[in-house]
Amino acid sequence: MTAKIETLQRYTRLAPVIPVVTIDDPRMSIDLAQALVQAGLPVVEITLRTSGAMDAIAAIAKAVPEAVVAAGTVLTKSQIAEVVDAGAKFIVTPGTPFRLAEQLAEASIPVMPGCATVSEAMTLGSLGFEILKFFPAAASGGAAWLKSLQGPLPKLSFCPTGGIDLASAPTYLSLANVPCVGGTWVTPADLLRKRDFSRIQELAREAAALRRPT
Numbered sequence: 001m002t003a004k005i006e007t008l009q010r011y012t013r014l015a016p017v018i019p020v021v022t023i024d025d026p027r028m029s030i031d032l033a034q035a036l037v038q039a040g041l042p043v044v045e046i047t048l049r050t051s052g053a054m055d056a057i058a059a060i061a062k063a064v065p066e067a068v069v070a071a072g073t074v075l076t077k078s079q080i081a082e083v084v085d086a087g088a089k090f091i092v093t094p095g096t097p098f099r100l101a102e103q104l105a106e107a108s109i110p111v112m113p114g115c116a117t118v119s120e121a122m123t124l125g126s127l128g129f130e131i132l133k134f135f136p137a138a139a140s141g142g143a144a145w146l147k148s149l150q151g152p153l154p155k156l157s158f159c160p161t162g163g164i165d166l167a168s169a170p171t172y173l174s175l176a177n178v179p180c181v182g183g184t185w186v187t188p189a190d191l192l193r194k195r196d197f198s199r200i201q202e203l204a205r206e207a208a209a210l211r212r213p214t
């Protein structure tokens with residue numbers, strides 16, 4: 001196992017849930033990351049869907065060392081270099097075309113590439129990735145899909161994301177090939193807009209209590 005996979009394995013076992021955050025104002029990112037860390041969710045994925053996302057990643061990486069900040073929605077080769085420069089600890093993609101997968105394999109930080117089919121999972125496995133994002137999880141077969149892969153692809157594990165909430169997370173987390181799940185339910189857009197960090201912390205505490213990794 002490579003050092004990058006070992007590191008990613010450690011990150012994905014820090015907490016049962018990775019909040020997926022789309023942030024408009026990077027100035028709130030430090031308060032948000034601190035709130036999540038305090039509530040027991042130290043790993044946070046900032047999606048590159050907004051102009052402020054890169055600054056948010058950089059701010060968290062610099063000011064909240066207890067947090068593990070991931071860059072999500074990485075779609076291009078140039079974004080790989082940018083998020084590494086910003087201080088992201090690992091990279092997440094929603095899906096992984098082959099060319100991007102080859103470029104991600106060369107990244108200096110760990111990568112959790114996205115897949116939604118068995119063939120995609122096998123392709124990523126052949127490139128050396130062992131921990132994959134399963135996206136969109138609920139729409140692509142849910143926990144039953146993940147369970148079906150335990151036999152044929154025992155080396156791979158998955159962070160399912162997409163359509164998961166507090167109620168459905170335990171079913172995923174009960175699977176041996178699922179160290180954690182991802183989702184936006186902990187940091188919904190309306191609470192972020194209102195900067196309601198105390199409600200976000202309540203949601204984060206509930207999520208952190210789902211299953212403490214062993």
Ligand SMILES: O=C(O)C(=O)C[C@H](O)[C@H](O)COP(=O)(O)O
Nearest residue numbers: 020072073094161162163183184
């Ligand atoms: O854009 C990306 O790269 C993503 O990471 C997609 C997100 O993981 C999903 O949008 C999760 O969204 P929910 O279904 O609301 O939990």
